[in-house]
Amino acid sequence: MRLKGLTRTPYYVLTGGLAIIFLAPLVWAAVASVSPSAGTHQLNGYGFGNYETLYAYGAGLPTHFLNSVMVSGLTVFFVLAVSLFGGYSFAKFDFPLKNVFFLVTLAILMVPYATVLIPIYVVLNAVHSVPVIGWDLLGLALTLGMFQLPFATFMMRISFESVPREIEEAALVDGSGTFGVFRHILLPAVVPGIVTVGLFAFLAAWNDFLAPLILINPTAEQPLPLALVIMRQQTMGLVDFGSTEAGVVVMAIPCIVLFLLLQRYYVRGFMSGAIKG
Amino acid sequence: MAIIAASPRGKAGSGRRVGWKRSRQILGLLYAMPTMIYVAVFFVLPVCLVFLMSSSSWSLLTGSKAINFPDNYSNVSAGALFWPAVWFTIEYTVLVTFFLVGLGLGLALLVQEGSRWIGALRTSFLLPSALGLATASLLYWGLYSGSIGPLNGVLDAINSTGIRAGLIDPANQVTFLGSGTTALLSTTFLIVWKFSGFYMLILLVGLQAIPHDIYEAASIDGASRWQTFRSITLPLLRRSLALSLILCITGSLLAFDQFYVLTHGGPDNTTVTVVQLIYREAFIRQNLGTAAALSIVLLVALLALNAIQFRGIRAAGDD
Numbered sequence: 051m052r053l054k055g056l057t058r059t060p061y062y063v064l065t066g067g068l069a070i071i072f073l074a075p076l077v078w079a080a081v082a083s084v085s086p087s088a089g090t091h092q093l094n095g096y097g098f099g100n101y102e103t104l105y106a107y108g109a110g111l112p113t114h115f116l117n118s119v120m121v122s123g124l125t126v127f128f129v130l131a132v133s134l135f136g137g138y139s140f141a142k143f144d145f146p147l148k149n150v151f152f153l154v155t156l157a158i159l160m161v162p163y164a165t166v167l168i169p170i171y172v173v174l175n176a177v178h179s180v181p182v183i184g185w186d187l188l189g190l191a192l193t194l195g196m197f198q199l200p201f202a203t204f205m206m207r208i209s210f211e212s213v214p215r216e217i218e219e220a221a222l223v224d225g226s227g228t229f230g231v232f233r234h235i236l237l238p239a240v241v242p243g244i245v246t247v248g249l250f251a252f253l254a255a256w257n258d259f260l261a262p263l264i265l266i267n268p269t270a271e272q273p274l275p276l277a278l279v280i281m282r283q284q285t286m287g288l289v290d291f292g293s294t295e296a297g298v299v300v301m302a303i304p305c306i307v308l309f310l311l312l313q314r315y316y317v318r319g320f321m322s323g324a325i326k327g
Numbered sequence: 328m329a330i331i332a333a334s335p336r337g338k339a340g341s342g343r344r345v346g347w348k349r350s351r352q353i354l355g356l357l358y359a360m361p362t363m364i365y366v367a368v369f370f371v372l373p374v375c376l377v378f379l380m381s382s383s384s385w386s387l388l389t390g391s392k393a394i395n396f397p398d399n400y401s402n403v404s405a406g407a408l409f410w411p412a413v414w415f416t417i418e419y420t421v422l423v424t425f426f427l428v429g430l431g432l433g434l435a436l437l438v439q440e441g442s443r444w445i446g447a448l449r450t451s452f453l454l455p456s457a458l459g460l461a462t463a464s465l466l467y468w469g470l471y472s473g474s475i476g477p478l479n480g481v482l483d484a485i486n487s488t489g490i491r492a493g494l495i496d497p498a499n500q501v502t503f504l505g506s507g508t509t510a511l512l513s514t515t516f517l518i519v520w521k522f523s524g525f526y527m528l529i530l531l532v533g534l535q536a537i538p539h540d541i542y543e544a545a546s547i548d549g550a551s552r553w554q555t556f557r558s559i560t561l562p563l564l565r566r567s568l569a570l571s572l573i574l575c576i577t578g579s580l581l582a583f584d585q586f587y588v589l590t591h592g593g594p595d596n597t598t599v600t601v602v603q604l605i606y607r608e609a610f611i612r613q614n615l616g617t618a619a620a621l622s623i624v625l626l627v628a629l630l631a632l633n634a635i636q637f638r639g640i641r642a643a644g645d646d
Contacts, residue, residue, distance in 0.1 A: 062444075064437075065437055065438075065444075065448050068434070068437075068448075068451075068452070069447070069448055069451040069452070071520075072451045072452050072454065072455060072520065072524070073451050073454065075455075075466060075467070075470060075520065076454065076455070076466075078470065078477060079466045079469070079470075082469060082475055082477075085475075087474070087475045088474070089474050089475075090475065128365075131361070132361045132362050132365050133362065135358045135359070135360075135361055135362070136358070136359055136361065136362030138358050139355045139356075139357075139358035139359035139362075140359065142355075143351055143352070143354060143355025143356075143358065143359075144351070144352065144355060145351075145352040145353075145355040145356045145359070146352070148355070148359070151359060151362070151363055151366075154366060154370075154371065155362060155366050157370075158366070158370050160629065160630060160633065161370075161374065161626055162581050162602070162622060162625050162626055162629060163581060163583075163602075164581070164583070164602050164605045164606065164622050164625070165374075165377055165622035165623065165625065165626050166369075166370065166373050166374065166377070168377060168380070168605070168609055168615060168618055168619055168622060169372075169373035169374070169376035169377045169380060169619070170369065170373050171609075172376065172380070172390075172615065173372070173373065173376065192365075192369060193369060195365075195369075196365065196366070196369035196370055199362065199365065199366065199370075203362060228354055228358075253457070253459075256459065257458070257459025257460065257461065257462065258459070259459070259460065259461035259584045259587075260583055260584065260602075260606075263587075263606075264606075264609075264610070275459060275461040275462060278461075278462075278465060279461060279465065279587075279588055282465070282468070289472075289474070291468075291469045291472050291474055291475045292475065294465055294468065294469055295465075295466070295469045295475070297465065298462055298465050298466045298469070301458075301459060301462040302457075302458050302462055302466075305457040305458055305459065305462075306454065306457055306458075308457070309453070309454065309456075309457035310450075313450065313453070
């Protein structure tokens with residue numbers, strides 16, 4: 051349906067106004083984080099006082115940032131490592147109970163986040179005596195990876211299915227093993243799927259709040275979103291809005307950069323992809 | 328490897344073909360093994376455990392004590408906050424779904440054709456979706472605040488007009504998060520801002536799948552814009568609309584981050600959602616058994632709702 055009837059000027063005013071409403075809060079956060087304001091750490095003139103406070107907060111911004119990078123990186127690694135082989139198997143092989151296994155993987159989508167997090171908390175706590183640095187982060191990444199498996203497995207399955215069987219069979223006849231076919235023929239063909247799955251897993255892990263809230267105890271292992279929310283709580287009474295907005299900017303920049311870099315790709319993936327009609 | 332390498336369409340003897348088939352099966356299982364182990368350990372096992380926990384007296388610090396079925400389940404509905412939380416979650420879900428799907432559809436209709444301007448519009452509408460929910464909530468927490476928020480001028484205007492008209496009690500002025508109603512509306516605004524670009528994208532996919540000649544035929548027949556929208560666009564958009572509805576309803580029923588950050592369930596427990604109740608039961612009241620029972624109640628409710636929705640879509644798809 052085309053809205054041809056709208057003449058040009060009202061159309062530009064309406065859509066331009068909407069675009070401003072969507073962008074204004076983002077711009078405001080960036081400006082507010084460097085603006086002078088009473089009760090923040092930027093009292094006189096514009097500057098980075100709020101960022102300095104944020105930098106020194108808790109175990110230090112670099113630590114929390116690094117935790118977030120580690121958790122997100124590990125999550126992407128686990129999800130890709132598992133779903134590549136899983137997608138290949140579900141797309142190209144037949145074996146007993148295949149569809150049952152696939153459906154159980156998709157069933158993760160049906161179960162509320164909190165319902166699985168409470169028992170995972172109990173399980174991870176039970177094996178918590180293992181004195182390994184970063185143990186909590188590893189458990190968190192494995193948990194976040196699990197939540198990504200339905201989308202990732204589904205996406206990798208349809209990516210592998212869209213590679214014509216003839217190409218694969220020709221290579222098998224030429225004497226390649228299934229792993230050789232996988233590595234040299236199928237893998238290059240499913241790169242778009244890999245990028246999509248990786249991007250979604252990264253953003254989900256980078257932004258997640260509930261799982262770290264439940265699973266992470268020591269301050270030194272808190273990822274950024276959790277550290278930011280706790281920072282705000284601990285200063286209740288003397289609430290520091292300025293540093294909070296500085297934290298919002300630090301959290302948002304990687305997401306926005308990734309989104310802008312990959313948006314053509316992401317939007318096109320949606321447009322041509324799985325949910326037609 | 329020689330057997331595997333044989334072409335499946337080769338004229339191999341039947342014995343050889345059976346062998347080939349069996350080795351393909353084993354290979355398939357091997358490739359699926361990492362996924363199966365991962366799902367078993369981090370999903371199937373926890374789900375079994377949550378059923379066990381819901382039937383036991385299980386405290387956060389001391390762990391399992393004894394089976395006490397069905398005490399946890401009766402504790403759930405006896406809790407003072409249970410029905411208010413259920414009601415609030417439903418209220419929130421209805422409000423958010425109405426505005427999100429409505430605005431998503433409106434935006435999708437505005438940005439259908441490809442041009443530079445429209446590309447920029449799509450990007451602006453989608454940009455908030457890239458942020459995390461906790462991040463966006465913290466952003467709005469500052470935006471709504473009395474100290475650095477830029478919207479206080481608007482609030483002051485509302486308050487002074489309201490006081491003059493006798494609608495607002497001077498001792499009890501309106502703030503964004505100060506009462507249950509305004510907190511609900513302010514949170515809904517945040518969610519609509521953050522997610523409507525995403526729903527725009529889903530509905531845009533549906534809109535672009537509608538063949539162009541149907542519209543041309545309608546305009547030749549002299550159909551008005553509203554008639555075209557009602558009898559062509561909406562029916563043909565049914566599946567995308569259904570997908571949006573399911574995603575939106577499920578997501579809203581599981582709301583947590585936005586209320587944890589913005590209101591913490593307050594003021595006076597007026598904005599406690601079901602998932603917040605699970606969190607409080609488990610980690611503040613330290614009663615994992617009741618929390619597990621509550622999360623199973625939520626699971627069953629969601630499964631039932633999804634079954635009804637899928638049945639509705641299938642019925643609608645038949646005509």
